[in-house]
Amino acid sequence: MKKSILFAAMLAAFTSSSVFAGGGSLFGGSSEEGAGTMYGGASIGKTSDGTCNSVKDEAGALLGNIDCPTPSGWKVFGGYKVTPNLAVEGSYVDFGDGGSSGIIPVIAGVNNVANGASISTQATGFNVSGVASTAATDEISLFGKAGLMAWNKDTTATVQQVGVKNATVTQESSTDGVDLSLGAGAEYKINDNWGVRGEVEHFDGLNANLYSVGATFSTF
Secondary structure, eight states: OOHHOOOOOOOOHHHHHTTTSSSSSSSSSBBBTTTTTTEEEEEEEEEEOOOOOOOHHHHHHHHHHOOOOOOEEEEEEEEEEEEETTTEEEEEEEEEEEEEEEEEEOBTTSSOOOOEEEEEEEEEEEEEEEEEEESSSSSSEEEEEEEEEEEEEEEEEEEEEEEETTEEEEEEEEEEEEEEEEEEEEEOOOSSSSEEEEEEEEETTEEEEEEEEEEEEOOO
């Protein structure tokens, strides 16, 4: 459902870019100023992990209370407007440090001691997207984006009080990939150079979303 909404927003932005060719465009300047604008910025926000939510829904009764944290994430980005309403954008995204801990319930015949368990994750990635925009008002632009992210995720799981010696078992793993990314959002133009933008992005390989707000600076 989320992917369908983002795809619809992106399609609407691409379609509207030709219809509103005389209006404003993303990241400062009117559409008459057109191609050649460079921009950059930084955003902060919150991330959500769809994998954790799936585990919570399907195995929560077995594993006890599972908390799906929403760590703070951030990104820096920059782009170049190929046409007044189309841009190429690159970004580095840090999804923050996610962590959760709890107690694995005692199960007769399986574990005689309630074990403490914790898991921590850290993910980053480099993303490249095509961005299509259209003007809603003189100050507000709407945009959709689609691209690819090269990502890496490190996970550390720890279980305490294992066996008669109450040992601590730790397992570390690392995964990576290159997968689809989608996004949609809006920007408020403060002046010809500065703007404020909010957006939601979905990163398919990590099954994660980033909800962020940030500042942009653009050339004329």
